[in-house]
Amino acid sequence: MQIHAWCTESTCFLAEKDGEIMGYGVLNYHFFGCGFIEMLMVGERYRRSGTGLNLLNALISKCQHPKLFTTTNQSNFAMQRLLLNSGFIKSGQIENLDEDDSEIVYFIPIPQ
Template sequence: MIDICPAAPHHIEALVALDSVAQHAPERAAQIQAWVQAGTCHVLLVDGRAAAYGVLHHQFFNCGFIEMLMVGPGYRRQGLARQLIEHLRARCARPKLFTSTNRSNTAMHALLLQAGFQRSGYIDNLDEGDPEWVFFCRVSGG
């Protein structure tokens, strides 16, 4: 059974454990805790276990922005990221929703295009040699 809900403090340890970056970057673990405390983090549970999380805020030029989307390694390629994107889109309180990913993350590019996003530009100099592509979609409920 799949459930998506706002992440709570008791989810933090499981979110850190499933996050492939947090395993070797303590600042990511601290960021996860901050997102949970801010109420911007949503956790996707499969049979009660944290399998993925996403972060939605509305501070990107007063638009919605999916800052993070992470699916645990054992849960990838099962459609969970798409479900999480749809959940976050439904909760976007603005008519425009943005997200971004590195040029090298072709799987995320494909997922976003399938989910109805379109490319909206790119940002150089965040990750050396790997520009950040920005994606956009309109939100009907925003």
Template sequence: MHIRLAGLQDLPALIAIDSVARQDPQRAEQIADWLGRYRCLVAEVQGNAAAYAVMHRHFFGCAFIEMLMVGENHRRAGLGAALLACIQVDCRGQKLFTSTNRSNEPMRRLLERQGFVENGVVENLDQRDPERVYFWISE
């Protein structure tokens, strides 16, 4: 596995591994926007994009992981944890937030293993599936 900064040249590969982009053309536009505006990391396996993460600093002035997506063929292989760890190193000494749906048990377990703690709930984003906000700060 190799983790590097993503750029606009990675757009087709990120769209290909994004499970939402296959059904929602607006997601492809969103990924392009992220690549142009925010810090995006891509995890490659054997030279191919397998996962990506997007972080910005527009959450009340704090760092926020907007997206962590692991391609279906690479899930539960440590890519998500590796991307989170890279972001955590970048944010050492700072507040770092992210969120996920209550129903996303794998992501919730991953966040807890990486030292994130649940920090609040946002209702009404997705019907009957509240968004759980998580917080991390290095010691």
């Protein structure tokens, strides 16, 4: 249901190869009016192939606000590495969304 809404709102961007969806990312401006990557998902067989990095870079380039944020769980080490390697910096932490798994906030400035 949520994916359908993102597609309807034109906030969902796909990574495709030969007509097959490899992953998708969602960019909106619901986080205090700033750019926010709400979701970045790469199909299991396309992970560690550059698909996530390409999607992330595409979302960064599409961001229309000078500040872009995203979050990931403390347990999601692969996403944390991807964000840090892409220039994002840790910008805080949110407790109590998932039990015993803090949500880490990341930020990157967007040149205007």
